[in-house]
Amino acid sequence: MSTDHKFEGWIAYNKDSAKGNLQWGTYEPKPFLDTDVDIAVTHCGVCGSDLSHLKSSWKPADYPLVVGHEIVGHAVRVGKNVKSIKIGDRVGVGAQSLSCFECDRCIHDQEQHCTKTVITYDARYADGSKAYGGYAKYWRGSSEFVFQIPDKLPSEVAAPLLCxxxxxxxxxxxxxxxxxxxxxxxxxxxxxxxxxxxxxxxxxxxxxxxxxxxxxxxxxxxxxxxxxxxxxxxxxxxxxxxxxxxxxxxxxxxxxxxxxxxxxxxxxxxxxxxxxxxxxxxxxxxxxxxxxxxxxxxxSLIGSRKNIKEMLQLAADSNLAAWINVRPMSEANQVVVDMANGKARYRYVLKNDL
Structure with missing residues (x-):
C-alpha cells in the first residue's frame, strides 16, 4: 500500500483567505488508523459553507485549515480493517467524516446528529489532530464515511451531491x-x-x-x-x-x-x-x-450514511443532470471569489490539476 504521498492543499491562515488569499502548501493529516482510507482527490465541490468557515462567520475558524467537503477521488491507501473499500476504488466523502457509532442516534441512522461528530474540515479528532478538507491532493479519514460512487455517476456530479x-x-x-x-x-x-x-x-x-x-x-x-x-x-x-x-x-x-x-x-x-x-x-x-x-x-442537517448511499444510487439510476461549473483546482482562489459574488450556475466543482 502506497504511503509516500505528500498532503498538500489550499491553506487558509486567516479571514482574508476568503478574498482569494488561500496559499498552496503542505500540512500534517491525522494519524493513519487501521480503519482509515487515503483518497487521491480528483474533484471537490465548492460549498457555501466553505466561505462561511473561511470567514469565521459561524464560529472562529481553527486556522490554518483546508476547506472542501464534497470530495471524490480514488482510494490510494486502505487500512487493514477496512472491508468495504479497496485500493483504486472511486469513492467520495461529504460533510461528516466521523461519529461515535455507539449512541442511540448512530444506531438509528441519525449519525449526522451524533454529539461526537467530526466534520470533514475545521474540526479536531479526539487525539487533537486536525481534520482537513478536499481543496487538496489527498484526503484522509474514516472509511465508515467514505462511499463507493456508482459507475454511472460522473465524478463531477457525485461531488456536490455529497453535501x-x-x-x-x-x-x-x-x-x-x-x-x-x-x-x-x-x-x-x-x-x-x-x-x-x-x-x-x-x-x-x-x-x-x-x-x-x-x-x-x-x-x-x-x-x-x-x-x-x-x-x-x-x-x-x-x-x-x-x-x-x-x-x-x-x-x-x-x-x-x-x-x-x-x-x-x-x-x-x-x-x-x-x-x-x-x-x-x-x-x-x-x-x-x-x-x-x-x-x-x-x-434538517445533511443526512445519514444510509440516505447518502440511497441518494447516490437514485442520482445514477435517474441520470441526474446537475448544473455545475467545473474549474481547475489551481484556480481555487478565483473560484472562491466568484462563488462569493454569486457567479456560480449553480455549483462550482474543482477538478484536480495539481
Whole structure:
C-alpha cells in the first residue's frame, strides 16, 4: 500500500483567505488508523459553507485549515480493517467524516446528529489532530464515511451531491416527497438546484421553484420545475398561491426572510423545512401562521450514511443532470471569489490539476 504521498492543499491562515488569499502548501493529516482510507482527490465541490468557515462567520475558524467537503477521488491507501473499500476504488466523502457509532442516534441512522461528530474540515479528532478538507491532493479519514460512487455517476456530479445533494435529499425523502406531494423549493442556487432535481427524481407530483426575481425562471424550468414564483414581482403571491403546496424546503436564510408568507403557501398539515444556515437570526413570525393549518416547522442537517448511499444510487439510476461549473483546482482562489459574488450556475466543482 502506497504511503509516500505528500498532503498538500489550499491553506487558509486567516479571514482574508476568503478574498482569494488561500496559499498552496503542505500540512500534517491525522494519524493513519487501521480503519482509515487515503483518497487521491480528483474533484471537490465548492460549498457555501466553505466561505462561511473561511470567514469565521459561524464560529472562529481553527486556522490554518483546508476547506472542501464534497470530495471524490480514488482510494490510494486502505487500512487493514477496512472491508468495504479497496485500493483504486472511486469513492467520495461529504460533510461528516466521523461519529461515535455507539449512541442511540448512530444506531438509528441519525449519525449526522451524533454529539461526537467530526466534520470533514475545521474540526479536531479526539487525539487533537486536525481534520482537513478536499481543496487538496489527498484526503484522509474514516472509511465508515467514505462511499463507493456508482459507475454511472460522473465524478463531477457525485461531488456536490455529497453535501448539496444530501442536504436537500434528506428532508425531501423523510417528508414524503413523491407522487402525492406538491413540493416548493425556495432559493435557486447551489442547494435549490439539487432540491429541484432530486424532487423530480423522487417523482414529486409538482415542483415549484420560488425565488425573489424571475431571473432564474428559465433555468429552474429546465431543471424540471413545473412552475415558478417570483416573490418580489408577484407581490400578492402569498394569497394567490395560498395552500398550494404540501412541503417546502427553504435553502436560503437572512434577517428579512418572509417566513409567514412562505408558510401561507402550504396546505393543511403542510411541512416547512429550513435548510439555509444563517449568519443572523431568522425573523420572528406569528404562531397563528402555524396554528391555522396545522403546519409543521423543522430543520434538517445533511443526512445519514444510509440516505447518502440511497441518494447516490437514485442520482445514477435517474441520470441526474446537475448544473455545475467545473474549474481547475489551481484556480481555487478565483473560484472562491466568484462563488462569493454569486457567479456560480449553480455549483462550482474543482477538478484536480495539481
Amino acid at each position: 448539496a445533494g444530501i442536504t436537500t435529499y434528506t428532508p425531501l425523502k423523510e417528508n414524503g416527497a413523491g407522487p402525492d406531494k406538491r413540493v416548493g423549493v425556495i432559493g435557486i442556487g447551489g442547494l435549490g438546484s439539487f432540491g429541484i432535481l432530486l424532487a423530480k427524481a423522487l417523482k414529486a407530483d409538482k415542483v415549484v421553484a420560488i425565488s425573489r426575481t424571475s431571473s432564474k425562471r428559465e433555468d429552474a424550468i429546465k431543471m424540471g420545475a413545473d412552475s415558478f414564483i417570483a416573490t418580489a414581482e408577484e407581490t400578492d403571491y402569498a394569497t394567490k398561491y395560498d395552500s398550494t403546496l404540501d412541503l417546502i424546503i427553504c435553502t436560503v436564510s437572512g434577517p428579512n426572510l418572509p417566513i409567514a408568507d412562505y408558510i401561507s403557501l402550504l396546505d393543511v398539515n403542510g411541512t416547512f423545512i429550513q435548510l439555509g444556515a444563517p449568519e443572523d437570526p431568522i425573523p420572528s413570525f406569528s404562531a397563528f401562521s402555524l396554528l391555522r393549518k396545522n403546519i409543521k416547522l423543522g430543520g
